[in-house]
Amino acid sequence: xxxxxxxxxxxxxxxxxxxxxxxxxxxxxxxxxxxxxxxxxxxxxxxxxxxxxxxxxxxxxxxxxxxxxxxxxxxxxxxxxxxxxxxxxxxxxxxxxxxxxxxxxxxxxxxxxxxxxxxxxxxxxxxxxxxxxxxxxxxxxxxxxxxxxxxxxxxxxxxxxxxxxxxxxxxxxxxxxxxxxxxxxxxxxxxxxxxxxxxxxxxxxxxxxxxxxxxxxxxxxxxxxxxxxxxxxxxxxxxxxxxxxxxxxxxxxxxxxxxxxxxxx
Amino acid sequence: xxxxxxxxxxxxxxxxxxxxxxxxxxxxxxxxxxxxxxxxxxxxxxxxxxxxxxxxxxxxxxxxxxxxxxxxxxxxxxxxxxxxxxxxxxxxxxxxxxxxxxxxxxxxxxxxxxxxxxxxxxxxxxxxxxxxxxxxxxxxxxxxxxxxxxxxxxxxxxxxxxxxxxxxxxxxxxxxxxxxxxxxxxxxxxxxxxxxxxxxxxxxxxxxxxxxxxxxxxxxxxxxxxxxxxxxxxxxxxxxxxxxxxxxxxxxxxxxxxxxxxxx
Numbered sequence: 001x002x003x004x005x006x007x008x009x010x011x012x013x014x015x016x017x018x019x020x021x022x023x024x025x026x027x028x029x030x031x032x033x034x035x036x037x038x039x040x041x042x043x044x045x046x047x048x049x050x051x052x053x054x055x056x057x058x059x060x061x062x063x064x065x066x067x068x069x070x071x072x073x074x075x076x077x078x079x080x081x082x083x084x085x086x087x088x089x090x091x092x093x094x095x096x097x098x099x100x101x102x103x104x105x106x107x108x109x110x111x112x113x114x115x116x117x118x119x120x121x122x123x124x125x126x127x128x129x130x131x132x133x134x135x136x137x138x139x140x141x142x143x144x145x146x147x148x149x150x151x152x153x154x155x156x157x158x159x160x161x162x163x164x165x166x167x168x169x170x171x172x173x174x175x176x177x178x179x180x181x182x183x184x185x186x187x188x189x190x191x192x193x194x195x196x197x198x199x200x201x202x203x204x205x206x207x208x209x210x211x212x213x214x215x216x217x218x219x220x221x222x223x224x225x226x227x228x229x230x231x232x233x234x235x236x237x238x239x240x241x242x243x244x245x246x247x248x249x250x251x252x253x254x255x256x257x258x259x260x261x262x263x264x265x
Numbered sequence: 266x267x268x269x270x271x272x273x274x275x276x277x278x279x280x281x282x283x284x285x286x287x288x289x290x291x292x293x294x295x296x297x298x299x300x301x302x303x304x305x306x307x308x309x310x311x312x313x314x315x316x317x318x319x320x321x322x323x324x325x326x327x328x329x330x331x332x333x334x335x336x337x338x339x340x341x342x343x344x345x346x347x348x349x350x351x352x353x354x355x356x357x358x359x360x361x362x363x364x365x366x367x368x369x370x371x372x373x374x375x376x377x378x379x380x381x382x383x384x385x386x387x388x389x390x391x392x393x394x395x396x397x398x399x400x401x402x403x404x405x406x407x408x409x410x411x412x413x414x415x416x417x418x419x420x421x422x423x424x425x426x427x428x429x430x431x432x433x434x435x436x437x438x439x440x441x442x443x444x445x446x447x448x449x450x451x452x453x454x455x456x457x458x459x460x461x462x463x464x465x466x467x468x469x470x471x472x473x474x475x476x477x478x479x480x481x482x483x484x485x486x487x488x489x490x491x492x493x494x495x496x497x498x499x500x501x502x503x504x505x506x507x508x509x510x511x512x513x514x515x516x517x518x519x520x521x522x523x524x525x526x527x528x529x
Contacts, residue, residue: 169354173420176314177427178343178371183378187367191358 056236063244064237071242074216074226075249081143081222082208088144089151089208090201096152097159104163104189113160120153129215140221147208147215154207155200162196163189195264202257209253213246266291267313267431267463272322274308281320282308284487290431295457295464297474300484301507306467309484310433313465314346315339327430344371347424349453351436353416355423357409361400364408364419365391368426387426394422398452414445421452425460432457434466438473446470450477471503 015021065071099105099113128149132142170188179187216224223246230239267290274283282305290296298306311317313324315331324331331342347368355364366373366383377383383391395401398418403411408419417437424432434453438446450466454477457464468474474481475495483491483498483506491502 167352167354169350169352170356172316173348173350173354173423174367174370176316176343176346176348177368177423178340179367179378180340180370180375182375183370183373186375186379187359187363187370188356191356194358 059234060236060240062237063241064235065241067238068241070226071223071238071245074223074242075245077140078209078212078216078222078224081140081147081212081220082205085144085147085151085208085212086201086205089148089204090155090197092148093152093155093159094197096156097163098185100156100160101163103166103168104185113156117153117157117160120149121157125150125211125215126218129218129220133219138219138221143212143215143220143222146220147211150211151204151208155204158200159193159197162193166192198264199261202260206250206253206257210250266327267465268323268325269313270323270325272309272312272324273320274305274312274317275320280487282487283312283319286322286487286489288482288489288492290463290465292463293457293461294480295454295466295478296480296482297466297468297478298482298484299468299471299474299506303486304484305487306484307435310348310435310465310467313431313433314343314348340371344427345430347427347429347432349417349420349424349432349434349437351439353413353420353440355408355416355419357407359408360405361395361408361411361419362388362391362404365395365404365422365426368423371427391422391426394425398422412445413441414448417441417445417449418452421449421456425456429462432462432464434464436467436469439469447473447477453477471498474498 013021015024096113096116099109100117101113102110105113125146129142129146132145136142136145166189170192171184174184174188212220212222213224213227216222216226217228219225219228223242227239227242227246230236230242267288269286269288272283272286272288273281275281286305286309288309298309300306308317312319313326313331315334319332322332326342326346329342331339334342356367359367363381366378366381366387369383369387370378373383373387392401392404395404398421400411400415400418400422403415403419408416411419417440420437432453437453438449441449450473453464453466456462466474466478475498478495481491481493481495481498482489483502485506491498491506493502
């Protein structure tokens with residue numbers, strides 16, 4: 001047997017034990033079938049929903065730009081919320097990122113930094129917005145606070161990861177020259193993370209603009225509030241106009257931020 | 266003068282990397298340390314400026330005991346110890362001038378460093394040194410635009426900006442091509458003479474060690490087993506330094522008295 005020429009080969013299976021392998025496959029299949037069978041899927045309601053959706057869409061066409069001043073005001077507010085939140089979020093993210101970088105921060109500080117990031121990330125902005133609307137009332141201020149939390153969750157996490165990837169030799173060189181802590185950060189760490197920092201800020205501005213439309217729906221100001229009001233008054237044509245503008249602005253901001261990030265190196 | 270006495274470095278609970286090492290470096294000598302990878306050359310160098318914390322033993326530089334210094338004292342001592350690295354360890358995105366000035370960070374107040382407000386005499390000294398090693402025209406270039414040899418020159422100037430009392434070079438030529446490597450060795454040797462600096466160089470290239478240094482220290486698994494003038498490094502000595510396994514090392518090894526030389 002061993003002397004035979006070997007001309008067949010199979011990729012080793014992901015789960016080596018065949019019994020376990022088939023048990024896992026069968027288990028997943030059974031679960032899907034049971035779930036589909038027990039979920040209350042009501043096809044009548046789905047078909048009713050279709051006709052209702054058709055009514056909404058027919059009411060939405062053609063989109064109405066009659067109250068465009070309302071739309072523009074909403075957008076300007078969203079833009080302000082996004083810019084303010086990005087600025088605040090990024091400023092706060094930098095120290096938190098340093099706290100959460102394993103190679104820079106002492107252990108207890110590291111856990112504190114990671115903890116802040118985990119808390120900031122664990123809730124969807126809509127949930128955070130609901131809390132802030134309860135806390136500080138309706139309006140753009142709640143939106144700004146929400147998006148600051150949202151920005152910290154993303155920017156601080158990504159920045160901390162970049163800090164953990166730096167070439168530590170440069171830090172070592174500064175230490176070898178007797179440089180104090182802050183000088184070492186400014187000379188050996190900041191230059192290495194700066195491109196990522198700028199890229200993240202631009203991306204976050206873009207992302208905050210998108211998110212500000214969503215959090216507006218739960219009362220945190222901006223274009224989202226305008227959209228929610230339009231829906232509430234069955235002004236589907238105005239709602240469609242708002243939606244079209246949101247999509248347009250987001251496409252535009254994504255193109256711009258993509259270009260900037262590409263140019264920067 | 267640098268005097269190292271019974272230096273031990275142990276990582277965790279394993280076998281020590283440095284085993285009771287004694288070494289004395291006189292003024293103005295260029296000393297090369299050779300030995301296979303893992304012999305402890307790099308650890309030895311890094312123990313001197315305590316980038317690696319020694320486990321026990323004493324290191325005295327010009328009358329200062331380095332191993333017992335507190336944080337502030339250590340920073341003060343590090344200012345007087347220049348270091349040149351294998352990977353250059355320049356800040357790629359900063360200009361050559363900023364890289365060179367980073368050698369002064371130990372004495373420069375942080376706000377001045379941040380604002381790039383370098384003192385006039387530092388700038389003058391930087392230009393003089395850059396002129397000396399032939400990189401003055403790159404002052405405003407970004408460090409990553411330079412070639413390997415030029416980058417190591419920046420590394421050397423950065424170390425000299427500290428006005429060091431000793432220069433440590435951790436395989437300064439290992440990332441360079443043979444020609445450039447010789448130029449850098451020549452430069453280190455010339456600078457040692459000009460600034461009356463003792464220089465300690467870790468090096469793998471024994472030909473360069475023989476040609477450019479005054480004294481060769483051979484290390485093997487944490488011990489110095491050869492310490493003599495370059496001429497004494499013959500075939501047999503090379504074999505002793507570069508052969509053997511850690512297992513064979515468990516038996517005692519002491520430097521062969523025939524190689525011993527008065528470390529004057």
